[in-house]
Every structure is written in structure tokens, then in C-alpha cells.
Amino acid sequence: MGTVSKALGLIDILARANGPKGLTGIAKAAGFDKATARRMLLELAANGYVVQNSDSRDYELGPALQVYGKIREERFSLLKTVTPFVRALCEQTGETVHASEYSAGMLLSICTEHSTKPIRVNLEPGQKLPLHATASGIAFLSASSPAFIDATLRKPLPQFTSATLTNAEDISKAVREARVLGFATSNQTLQDDVSSVAGAIRNQFDKPIGTLAIAVPTLRMTPNSISELGALVQKTATEISNKLSGRRTGLS
Amino acid sequence: MGTVSKALGLIDILARANGPKGLTGIAKAAGFDKATARRMLLELAANGYVVQNSDSRDYELGPALQVYGKIREERFSLLKTVTPFVRALCEQTGETVHASEYSAGMLLSICTEHSTKPIRVNLEPGQKLPLHATASGIAFLSASSPAFIDATLRKPLPQFTSATLTNAEDISKAVREARVLGFATSNQTLQDDVSSVAGAIRNQFDKPIGTLAIAVPTLRMTPNSISELGALVQKTATEISNKLSGRRTGLS
DNA sequence: ACTAATGGTTCAATAGTTGAAACAAAAACT
DNA sequence: AGTTTTTGTTTCAACTATTGAACCATTAGT
Numbered sequence: 199m200g201t202v203s204k205a206l207g208l209i210d211i212l213a214r215a216n217g218p219k220g221l222t223g224i225a226k227a228a229g230f231d232k233a234t235a236r237r238m239l240l241e242l243a244a245n246g247y248v249v250q251n252s253d254s255r256d257y258e259l260g261p262a263l264q265v266y267g268k269i270r271e272e273r274f275s276l277l278k279t280v281t282p283f284v285r286a287l288c289e290q291t292g293e294t295v296h297a298s299e300y301s302a303g304m305l306l307s308i309c310t311e312h313s314t315k316p317i318r319v320n321l322e323p324g325q326k327l328p329l330h331a332t333a334s335g336i337a338f339l340s341a342s343s344p345a346f347i348d349a350t351l352r353k354p355l356p357q358f359t360s361a362t363l364t365n366a367e368d369i370s371k372a373v374r375e376a377r378v379l380g381f382a383t384s385n386q387t388l389q390d391d392v393s394s395v396a397g398a399i400r401n402q403f404d405k406p407i408g409t410l411a412i413a414v415p416t417l418r419m420t421p422n423s424i425s426e427l428g429a430l431v432q433k434t435a436t437e438i439s440n441k442l443s444g445r446r447t448g449l450s
Numbered sequence: 451m452g453t454v455s456k457a458l459g460l461i462d463i464l465a466r467a468n469g470p471k472g473l474t475g476i477a478k479a480a481g482f483d484k485a486t487a488r489r490m491l492l493e494l495a496a497n498g499y500v501v502q503n504s505d506s507r508d509y510e511l512g513p514a515l516q517v518y519g520k521i522r523e524e525r526f527s528l529l530k531t532v533t534p535f536v537r538a539l540c541e542q543t544g545e546t547v548h549a550s551e552y553s554a555g556m557l558l559s560i561c562t563e564h565s566t567k568p569i570r571v572n573l574e575p576g577q578k579l580p581l582h583a584t585a586s587g588i589a590f591l592s593a594s595s596p597a598f599i600d601a602t603l604r605k606p607l608p609q610f611t612s613a614t615l616t617n618a619e620d621i622s623k624a625v626r627e628a629r630v631l632g633f634a635t636s637n638q639t640l641q642d643d644v645s646s647v648a649g650a651i652r653n654q655f656d657k658p659i660g661t662l663a664i665a666v667p668t669l670r671m672t673p674n675s676i677s678e679l680g681a682l683v684q685k686t687a688t689e690i691s692n693k694l695s696g697r698r699t700g701l702s
Numbered sequence: 703a704c705t706a707a708t709g710g711t712t713c714a715a716t717a718g719t720t721g722a723a724a725c726a727a728a729a730a731c732t
Numbered sequence: 733a734g735t736t737t738t739t740g741t742t743t744c745a746a747c748t749a750t751t752g753a754a755c756c757a758t759t760a761g762t
Contacts, residue, residue, distance in 0.1 A: 201718085201719070230720090231720070231721045231722080232720090232721085233720075233722085234719075234720060234721070237719080237720090431704060
């Protein structure tokens with residue numbers, strides 16, 4: 199891993215922390231030496247990606263992230279488009295809903311809305327979802343080219359739980375099933391006690407660019423709710439895809 | 451300059467370009483070798499800060515910027531707070547209005563709204579404003595501690611135009627004047643033919659954190675409009691400061 | 703089919719990175 | 733107030749990632 203990735207990892211640490219963090223804490227969380235962490239933080243700070251409080255000397259996320267994030271948002275409106283749908287679907291189903299965007303071999307969670315039920319699935323934007331071990335991933339693959347699926351399944355397929363599919367053939371089968379159904383399901387493949395249904399979001403060329411998913415505590419997942427929620431994500435994901443393509447939809 | 455800064459510079463290049471850019475173009479713009487630019491871009495891409503189009507092989511800003519930008523926005527609401535004020539002030543005055551946030555010895559432009567007049571000042575979010583050569587900078591200094599002002603004026607003070615003040619004493623004087631007036635003015639100190647008025651935005655501890663500025667083509671800047679626009683930025687900057695402190699204001 | 707331009711790869715020389723150690727400055731004790 | 737502990741900062745020799753010229757592969761243009 200190069201220096202740049204290490205430095206960017208510090209940003210991720212600051213994002214996951216809730217609030218400012220001191221040098222020692224950051225270095226410990228990243229597994230770097232204090233001196234190393236500091237040099238990186240100063241460089242990030244010089245570019246506005248991180249801000250150091252002049253009193254407490256703690257570090258926090260910087261304004262550059264907002265500036266560039268906003269620019270990206272204007273050019274590529276997936277996040278903006280998806281947010282109201284995620285909110286609505288969360289309200290409608292009462293379950294945690296999240297959208298992800300494909301990036302660098304993974305699905306990056308870009309928008310989450312949490313269930314209000316006492317027991318709920320919790321996940322935050324920035325969470326990285328592996329393609330082979332999530333409903334989102336299977337849904338994404340089910341909308342991808344055979345070449346892409348092949349390439350993905352040839353890479354290492356790490357095991358996260360006892361239910362994770364790590365065999366290319368098993369995953370292929372799940373992908374085919376998802377293609378038939380129109381949505382993908384997962385049962386504790388990434389985390390214990392979490393089940394999901396997910397649909398692919400496509401661009402105007404019908405290529406998948408991300409996913410929409412509903413994540414439910416497995417104890418609430420019945421065959422009935424799978425087909426019900428599955429139909430809902432599929433429908434909503436299609437609506438989002440249509441909106442991205444500039445096509446008219448039932449909703450606005 | 452370290453490797454991290456160089457890589458982050460590539461993000462800035464992509465942000466300034468309007469649309470995707472190829473490897474050669476990026477390397478040329480950054481002044482790096484192709485191999486260097488590519489290795490950095492791949493590393494940025496692996497972290498979601500950049501996305502490579504699989505067909506055209508062009509690079510674009512990535513979703514991580516949006517994700518982390520959004521997180522920062524929830525923790526520190528200057529951008530969110532300031533945006534409606536910038537819009538309103540632009541509409542009211544018909545001139546280009548922008549807000550900036552202090553970061554790493556400069557003011558980083560975080561929000562801009564352009565005049566609709568045929569001749570107007572153009573600047574984009576991400577623009578870096580030096581403290582000593584902009585109305586924003588003088589306004590910021592006028593709200594800063596003497597120690598901070600001293601430290602700033604001891605650093606190199608580059609000359610941008612023939613009107614740039616590069617003498618610590620001259621800048622000190624401008625700062626004192628701004629403190630008396632309640633707003634700062636600049637006349638072609640950073641760019642020819644651009645004049646500005648600016649006021650400081652303060653946090654709940656009265657410390658300056660950014661600025662609000664109106665940028666006008668010098669040909670439209672009369673003594674009258676200076677005092678008029680100056681009074682407006684000052685008033686609006688105070689309103690923003692109050693809102694950030696949670697205090698009630700006339701507007702909502 | 704040829705040329706030009708762009709993306710991608712390689713590798714030895716180089717320059718930036720690393721982390722232990724020592725130091726300074728705050729906090730957190732007694 | 734004095735002592736200990738923690739945290740931030742600086743330094744520097746060993747090391748390792750970075751660099752860029754040269755080369756290859758691929759695509760776009762004529």
C-alpha cells in the first residue's frame with residue numbers, strides 16, 4: 199500500500215470517529231507511528247482535507263472534502279437522485295435502507311436511512327460492501343457483463359461469516375437467480391443476523407452503477423417479507439434508474 | 451512537497467476541469483510523469499476519491515469525496531448555513547458573492563453565486579484566497595488575534611498584481627481600517643480589474659472562521675457602491691455568525 | 703496499412719518515507 | 733507546588749517507496 203492510501207486512510211478514521219481526534223489516537227487507530235501520522239495529517243491539512251484545531255490540536259475533516267464533494271455532486275447526481283427514494287423507502291418499509299455506488303471493485307455506501315425500530319440494522323455512509331458477500335453485490339453482478347462477473351469471481355473471495363459464499367459457482371448461481379427474480383437476497387453473508395434484499399441501479403446505457411438495498415435483522419426476515427421487500431427494492435431501483443436516464447416515472 | 455500533496459493536487463485538477471480527463475492530460479496539467487500520475491490516480495481510485503471510466507479510461511472525481519464531504523457537513527455546518535445567505539445577497543446586489551472558510555493559512559472558497567450581469571467576476575469553489583491580498587483575507591485578519599496577524603504578516607507575502615500590498619505595515623493599516631469600518635475592501639490586489647468588499651464570519655466564541663465577500667468588476671466600483679455593498683456584507687456576515695452561534699436573527 | 707497519440711509497464715537511480723528515540727509541553731495526578 | 737503521565741513535536745540514519753526515461757500495447761485518425 200502506497201503512502202497516498204495510508205494518508206487517505208486517516209481521513210476514513212476521522213470520518214468514522216464521531217468528533218475530533220488527537221494525534222496519538224489517530225496514529226493508534228491507523229497503526230502508524232506518531233511521526234508518520236503527523237506528517238501525513240499536516241500534509242492533508244495543508245490541502246484542506248483535514249483541519250487542526252489550534253487550541254486542542256485535535257484533527258477533524260476539512261472543508262476541501264465538502265468543496266470537491268459538491269463539485270462531484272453537480273457532475274454526477276446519483277447521490278442527489280437517490281436520497282429521496284431512500285428516505286421514502288425507509289419510511290414505507292420501516293427498515294434500514296441504503297444506496298451504494300460502484301467504486302474500485304466494491305460498492306461504497308453513499309446514503310443510508312435507518313429503521314426506527316428498536317432492533318435495526320446499522321450501517322453508515324462510507325461502508326464498503328464486497329460484491330460477492332452482499333445482496334447489493336449480487337444485484338450489481340446480476341446486471342453486469344459476463345466478463346465483469348468472471349473477473350470478479352476470479353479474485354479472492356474472503357469469508358466473513360459461516361454463511362458467506364466463497365465458491366465462484368455458488369455465487370454465479372445466486373447471480374442467475376437474482377437475474378430471474380429482479381432482485382438479490384442475502385442471508386448473513388457479510389454480517390451475522392443481517393439479511394438484505396437489493397436491486398441494481400443502472401445508467402442510461404443500462405450499465406449498473408450502484409444498488410439500492412433494504413437491510414433487515416434476520417429474525418424479521420420471512421419468505422413473505424423477502425418477496426414483498428424484494429419487489430419494492432426492485433421497483434424503486436428501476437424508478438431511480440429511469441430518473442437518472444432522464445425518463446419520466448410515476449413519482450417525481 | 452510530499453507525495454500525498456501531489457496526489458491531492460490531481461483531485462484539484464479533476465475538479466477544475468469540467469468533465470473527465472485522460473491520463474496524459476492530467477499528467478501534463480500536474481507537471482508529473484505519466485507513470486507517476488497513473489500510480490497516484492490508481493491509488494486515489496482504490497480509495498474511491500477518483501473513478502476511472504472502464505470504457506474511455508478517463509478519470510473523474512469519485513464518490514468518496516461526496517461521502518466524506520457529507521459527513522463533514524453534518525459536523526460543521528458553515529457551508530449549509532452560508533449557502534442561502536450567499537444566494538440572497540447575490541440576488542439582492544446582482545454581483546458575484548462568495549463565502550470562504552479558513553484552512554491552512556488561506557481562505558478556501560466554499561460557496562459561490564455568480565452575478566448575472568454580462569461583465570461579472572468569476573470564481574469557483576475550491577479557489578484559494580491568500581490572506582494578505584484579498585478583501586476576504588483582510589476582513590478575516592481584522593477579526594483575528596494580534597498574534598495571528600503577526601504570524602501571518604511574518605510569512606512571505608507574494609505579489610499578484612501591481613496593487614498587491616506586500617508590506618506588513620500597509621497590510622496592518624488596511625486591517626485596522628477594516629476593524630473600524632466593520633468590513634474590508636480590496637482593489638485589484640489579487641486580480642486586475644476586480645474589487646471586493648468582505649466581512650468576517652465568526653463562531654460562537656467570536657473567533658473568525660471564514661468570510662463573506664462581494665466581488666465586483668472594478669469599473670462598477672464607486673465610493674457609493676463600496677459603502678453600500680460593504681454595509682450589506684457586514685450585516686449579512688453578522689447574521690451568519692449569529693445563526694452559527696444559535697442566536698436568533700431577523701431572517702430565519 | 704500506416705502514423706500519431708494515448709494508455710500502460712518496467713526498472714535502476716533517487717528521493718521521500720519511516721519509526722525509534724529524545725525532547726517539549728500539557729494534563730492529570732498526589 | 734511538585735511529580736508522573738500523557739500527548740504533541742522534532743530529529744536522523746536506515747530503508748523503501750517513488751520517480752521518470754524508455755519501451756510496449758492499444759486505440760484513433762488518415
